[in-house]
Amino acid sequence: MSRITILFALSCTLAFPTTAAAQGLTGPQKNAVRSAEAYLTMQGFSRSGLIEQLSSPYGEGYEVADATRAVDSLTVDWNAQAVRAAEAYLVMMGFSCTGLIEQLSSDFGEGFTAEQARYGAEQAGAC
The missing domain is CATH 1.10.10 (Arc Repressor Mutant, subunit A)
Known part of the structure; x- marks a missing residue:
């Protein structure tokens, strides 16, 4: 298996939106999901650290509730x-x-x- 295939498979296992959860998301929450997925491909984040990154004025600036909903809609190991x-x-x-x-x-x-x-x-x- 090539390194690219392994990395792709690993990133897919680490975080992806669940279909049922993603259906009920608002526009800002869907955008926060996309941001969260991008961050999770860059480095290891805890749940609280990722929510903080998404909601911080020094990070993405999403509302805490939207960041929390987005992170909780992902399946993350x-x-x-x-x-x-x-x-x-x-x-x-x-x-x-x-x-x-x-x-x-x-x-x-x-x-x-x-x-x-x-x-x-x-x-x-x-x-």
Whole structure:
């Protein structure tokens, strides 16, 4: 299997709108879905981090309710997102297992749940 095929398959598994959920979205929510999908192809995001990125005046500026509805309409493997985020941190610098989990789960860091952060750190090889 070629690298492009694998990357495409991976991006499709990480996030895609569910048909039933996507049908009830407003215009701004559909646009927020498109933005969310784009962000998810770039780097690992937690649910709360993605909502923050979409709703922040320094990000996309969507209403929090629209960003939340958009993110919740996607099927996202948040554990896989935590692994991607953990791997990105480890490329930049060394982290202890505890330090990486804290960075991934902190509200001032990535905002993953403690369980997602632990999974990401373990799968990335920090623990």
